[in-house]
Amino acid sequence: MTGKMAPMTPATMPLPRSRAEDRVEQPILGIDIGGTKMAVGLVDAQGNVLISGRTPSPARGRAEDMYGALVALCDSVMAEGGEPQLRGVGIGSAGPMTWPDGVVSPNNITAWRGFPLRRMLKQKFPGVPVRIHNDAVAMAIAEHWKGAGAGYDNVLGMVVSTGVGGGLIINGQVINGGLGNAGHIGHLVVDPDGPICPCGGRGCLETIARGPAIAAWAVEQGWTPHDSSSPADARTLATDAANGDLIAIVAYERAGEAVGVALASVAALLDLDLAVIGGGLVQSGELLMSPMRKAFEAHAGFAFVKRLQIVPAALDQDAGIVGAAALIAEGDRYWTPSDDE
Numbered sequence: 475m476t477g478k479m480a481p482m483t484p485a486t487m488p489l490p491r492s493r494a495e496d497r498v499e500q501p502i503l504g505i506d507i508g509g510t511k512m513a514v515g516l517v518d519a520q521g522n523v524l525i526s527g528r529t530p531s532p533a534r535g536r537a538e539d540m541y542g543a544l545v546a547l548c549d550s551v552m553a554e555g556g557e558p559q560l561r562g563v564g565i566g567s568a569g570p571m572t573w574p575d576g577v578v579s580p581n582n583i584t585a586w587r588g589f590p591l592r593r594m595l596k597q598k599f600p601g602v603p604v605r606i607h608n609d610a611v612a613m614a615i616a617e618h619w620k621g622a623g624a625g626y627d628n629v630l631g632m633v634v635s636t637g638v639g640g641g642l643i644i645n646g647q648v649i650n651g652g653l654g655n656a657g658h659i660g661h662l663v664v665d666p667d668g669p670i671c672p673c674g675g676r677g678c679l680e681t682i683a684r685g686p687a688i689a690a691w692a693v694e695q696g697w698t699p700h701d702s703s704s705p706a707d708a709r710t711l712a713t714d715a716a717n718g719d720l721i722a723i724v725a726y727e728r729a730g731e732a733v734g735v736a737l738a739s740v741a742a743l744l745d746l747d748l749a750v751i752g753g754g755l756v757q758s759g760e761l762l763m764s765p766m767r768k769a770f771e772a773h774a775g776f777a778f779v780k781r782l783q784i785v786p787a788a789l790d791q792d793a794g795i796v797g798a799a800a801l802i803a804e805g806d807r808y809w810t811p812s813d814d815e
Contacts, residue, residue, distance in 0.1 A: 499518075499519070501516040503517075512530075512543065512544055514550075541594060564612075565607070566610075568582055569655060570608070576590070608658075609639065610632070617797075623643065629747060634684070639660050663676070663679075687729075688725050712761055730766040735770075738774045
């Protein structure tokens with residue numbers, strides 16, 4: 475043997491990659507927009523986050539400030555990733571919105587009312603698909619694709635955080651509703667005589683179970699943080715509850731019970747297999763989850779309702795980015811409008 479390589483023949487030469495193969499290998503830009511933070515990441519076709527970044531949402535500034543902060547974050551992530559050619563852009567934004575046009579009016583982002591987010595991003599990223607859905611829908615998609623909901627056909631993904639949102643997977647497909655707002659469990663009425671909601675309703679789940687509402691209720695009952703240097707927010711409240719503060723414990727019980735009642739109603743309506751609960755408040759653990767499960771069990775009647783499994787989300791803080799990217803990577807399951815691009 476001489477160690478020389480045999481000459482390549484047409485039969486042994488590597489075939490050139492097709493344009494379709496190149497496109498599959500191009501990353502997706504996933505965008506997650508919430509009331510307190512925005513996150514952007516480059517995601518591969520398997521749902522792996524390659525690079526990501528995040529920044530606080532200037533939710534009370536001008537619309538231009540909010541969008542400018544988002545563009546700057548996108549530019550930063552793209553630069554860190556070497557300015558790749560994108561397969562597409564997926565967005566999960568706080569809602570409600572008109573969909574699939576992507577004109578957003580998030581309840582917790584006062585800077586955006588009727589903001590044409592999808593159109594603006596299509597102008598920034600011309601020539602590739604730009605798809606949008608509610609951020610809680612993106613979370614539900616992520617958990618169904620790569621998280622706790624994998625292998626289940628009928629799933630509610632629910633976020634309990636600054637707001638309370640949800641997304642639905644039924645028979646393995648995303649349920650959009652007429653304007654893309656199906657699954658808005660945070661505005662299910664759980665107490666007809668409860669607090670007025672910014673949406674215009676009264677007694678919505680969000681008015682009781684979202685983090686700021688839990689902390690505000692506790693303050694009304696006389697709670698102050700044990701550590702006077704800590705803010706009077708849901709995280710501090712959870713710490714005090716874990717240390718035995720009775721008002722803090724009751725505040726979380728009240729929120730958990732409201733979520734459990736809502737879950738029983740949704741399970742009766744939709745015959746669900748699984749509810750995946752994510753968001754910052756889930757980090758409080760059994761403070762929220764235990765009263766949630768007890769209330770669900772108390773209000774679930776039929777056997778098909780009782781069979782609902784309630785589990786914490788499996789994915790980390792990049793879930794919104796992954797779910798947004800799935801609008802591109804797994805469009806057959808998670809994106810259905812005919813006026814796609």
